[in-house]
Amino acid sequence: MGFAENRGTYWRGRYKISLGKYGTVADENGDVIRFRTKREAKQAADAEEAKVRAGSWKDPAAGQITFGEYASRWYAAQDLAASTMQNYRRHLEEHLLPEFEDRPLASIQRTDVDAWEKKEKALYEDDSYRTIDAPRWLARLWTGHIARTQPKPCACHGNTYMFRGQGVSRTGETGAKVVDVARRAGVSTGTVSNVINRPDIVADATRARVREAIEALGFTRGGGAVDQAEHWRRNGFATWLFTSAVSGWYPKKAPQAARPVPVLADTWPGVPARGRGAQARADSCWVPIAKGLTSHGLRHTHKTRMEGFRTPPKLMDERMGHIDGSVQARYSHITREMREELLANLTAEWEASLDARLAVCTTSPVAVLNDLLQERARARR
Structure with missing residues (x-):
C-alpha cells in the first residue's frame, strides 16, 4: 500500500508503480501535492496505488510533453500506405501543429479543441476553390489541355476536373x-x-x-487502363502515378509490399506492364528520380524556394493556403510588384530546368515535354 513521507514542512504521498519504481502524488499539472497531515498523504497514496493495480492509473508527467512531441512519436509509430502517411502528415502540419504544437497535452482542454474546430470551419467554409498566381507558361499548358480535352462535370461529385485519372480496368x-x-x-x-x-x-x-x-x-x-476515370483520387494518384514515377517503385499497399514498377522498354522511355504476369513480362525498370519524394513534399520545396527568393511572408502564406493571425500580418499587404517578382523567379527556375533537360537530349517522346523543349530551344537562338 502507499505511505506518507515527511518533508519537514509538509507530507507527501508515495505509491508503488512497479517493482523498484515509486511515484509521488501530484496534481493534473504534474506538481507534487503538499499535504498538511500524514493521514491525508497516506489516503491519497493508497488511492493512487489502487489505480495502478486496477490498470486505470495515468502518469501525471505524461501530460507535460508538448503536442508537437507527442504527434512526432505517434506519426513515427504508424505503418500505413504511403498515401495515407502523406495525408496524416499534411493534416498535422497544416491544421493541428500551428495551433497546438508547443502546448503541453495536459493544458489542452475541450474548450480549446472546440474553439479550434470553430475557427477551422470558418476558415475553410468557402475553400472549395482558391485563386493563385500562375506563370504564363503554366497557364498556357492548362488552357491548352482544357481546350483539347473539353472536361465535363463528373457523375460522382458534379465538379469539373482538369485531369482524368486511372480507371478501374488494369488488364494491361x-x-x-x-x-x-x-x-x-x-x-x-x-x-x-x-x-x-x-x-x-x-x-x-x-x-x-x-x-x-x-x-x-x-x-x-502493358498500357494503362482501357477507360480513364473522370478524375484522379488522391490514393490512386499517389500509387499509380506520382510515387511510381519519382521512385520507380509502387508503394506498399495491402496486401502487396512495395515493389519495382515492371516496365516494358518498347516504346521508350518504357511503359508500365500491368495485368497477370506483369513482373515476368517486364524487361526493364526505371531509375529513381527522387526516391522518397511525395506530392506533399513538393509544398515544402515550393516554400523553401520562395524563401530563397526572399518572397514576403504575406505572399508565401497566400500561396500555401496558410493564415497568419498575428498583429503584424494585419498591417502588411500584397502588392502587384511582389506577385510579378515571384512569378519572374519561378519562371527563371523553370527555364533553367528546361535548359538542363536540353543538355541531356533535345527531344522527348512525351508530346507536352517535347513541345516545351522545342519552344525553349527556339527562344535561346
Whole structure:
C-alpha cells in the first residue's frame, strides 16, 4: 500500500508503480501535492496505488510533453500506405501543429479543441476553390489541355476536373483488348497471349495472323487502363502515378509490399506492364528520380524556394493556403510588384530546368515535354 513521507514542512504521498519504481502524488499539472497531515498523504497514496493495480492509473508527467512531441512519436509509430502517411502528415502540419504544437497535452482542454474546430470551419467554409498566381507558361499548358480535352462535370461529385485519372480496368491493354485481337484472328485469347509473350511456340501462320490483327486494331500491351476515370483520387494518384514515377517503385499497399514498377522498354522511355504476369513480362525498370519524394513534399520545396527568393511572408502564406493571425500580418499587404517578382523567379527556375533537360537530349517522346523543349530551344537562338 502507499505511505506518507515527511518533508519537514509538509507530507507527501508515495505509491508503488512497479517493482523498484515509486511515484509521488501530484496534481493534473504534474506538481507534487503538499499535504498538511500524514493521514491525508497516506489516503491519497493508497488511492493512487489502487489505480495502478486496477490498470486505470495515468502518469501525471505524461501530460507535460508538448503536442508537437507527442504527434512526432505517434506519426513515427504508424505503418500505413504511403498515401495515407502523406495525408496524416499534411493534416498535422497544416491544421493541428500551428495551433497546438508547443502546448503541453495536459493544458489542452475541450474548450480549446472546440474553439479550434470553430475557427477551422470558418476558415475553410468557402475553400472549395482558391485563386493563385500562375506563370504564363503554366497557364498556357492548362488552357491548352482544357481546350483539347473539353472536361465535363463528373457523375460522382458534379465538379469539373482538369485531369482524368486511372480507371478501374488494369488488364494491361489500351484501346483494343486481347479478346478483340483473338476474335479478329480467329484464335483463342491464350494463343494471342503466347504470340505476345512466347512467339516461338506458335505456328508461323498463326503468329502472322495474330500480328496482323494486332497491327490492324492498334493493340498495345502493358498500357494503362482501357477507360480513364473522370478524375484522379488522391490514393490512386499517389500509387499509380506520382510515387511510381519519382521512385520507380509502387508503394506498399495491402496486401502487396512495395515493389519495382515492371516496365516494358518498347516504346521508350518504357511503359508500365500491368495485368497477370506483369513482373515476368517486364524487361526493364526505371531509375529513381527522387526516391522518397511525395506530392506533399513538393509544398515544402515550393516554400523553401520562395524563401530563397526572399518572397514576403504575406505572399508565401497566400500561396500555401496558410493564415497568419498575428498583429503584424494585419498591417502588411500584397502588392502587384511582389506577385510579378515571384512569378519572374519561378519562371527563371523553370527555364533553367528546361535548359538542363536540353543538355541531356533535345527531344522527348512525351508530346507536352517535347513541345516545351522545342519552344525553349527556339527562344535561346
